[in-house]
Amino acid sequence: MEKIKFYSNLLSPPGRTVQLTACAIGLDLEFHSVDVLNNEHLSEEFIKMNPQHTIPVINDNGRVFYDSHAIAIYLISKYAPKNSLYPQDLIKQAKINAILHFESGVLFARLRFLIDKVREATDMSQVPQDRIDYVLNALSLLEALLVDKYLAGNEMTIADISCSTNIKLLGKT
Ligand SMILES: N[C@@H](CCC(=O)N[C@@H](CS)C(=O)NCC(=O)O)C(=O)O
Known part of the structure; x- marks a missing residue:
């Protein structure tokens, strides 16, 4: 069986979610760098793999998947089904899934919206305040989720991995 091919960029938070998940379950991925800043993700070859070009x-082994959340769940379910990063218990899964959707629809979405403006700006005064406020509000919502030791209870799960990759990006920005 061939190694799993992994197309990403080291700076990408969703990409890091997959890297960290694979590392946590001891899975060795074959890394293929995609230079998003130079539009490599818009090439015909890449769009054939992922029409959403993300x-x-x-x-x-011939089965192609995109979206960090879907990939993380797939890798654990297939290669480490007993791993507590994504437990088999449906109630725990529902909690984790809700946080993954929060990451995708709120936290990362707002961060991306902000980062786009930060990239265009020559200094921070050019970045619209409402984009900063939306991110701060998303961080407050994330903080409010943290009632136990980890985001989805007292054990670390892929919800923590997924959200933490965003915080790392904010540290860089
Ligand atoms: N929900 C997706 C988001 C992926 C995403 O937006 N990735 C960015 C890089 S961090 C991207 O590919 N941007 C290029 C584009 O949207 O065309 C996931 O979790 O994988």
Whole structure:
């Protein structure tokens, strides 16, 4: 069996979610760098793999998957089904899934909206305040989720991995 091919960029938070998940379950991925800043993700070859032209993407022996949340769940369910990063218990899964959707629809979405403006600006005064406020509000919502030791209870799960990759990006910005 071939190694799983992993198309991503080291700076991408969703990409890091997949990297960290694979690392946590001891899975060795074959990394293929995609230079998003130079539009490599818009190439015909890449769009054939993922019509939404987002990274990360994996190719597991001919089966192609995109979206970090879907990939993380797939890798654990297939290669480490007993791992507590994504437990088999449906109630725990529902809690984790809700946080993954929060990451995708609120936290990362707002962060991306802000980062786009930060990239265009020559100094921070050019970044619209409402974009900063939306991110701060998303961080407050994330903080409010943290009632136990980890986001979805007292054990670390992929919800923590997924959200933490955003915080790392904010640290860089
Ligand atoms: N929900 C997706 C988001 C992926 C995403 O937006 N990735 C960015 C890089 S961090 C991207 O590929 N942007 C290029 C584009 O949207 O065309 C996931 O979790 O994988």
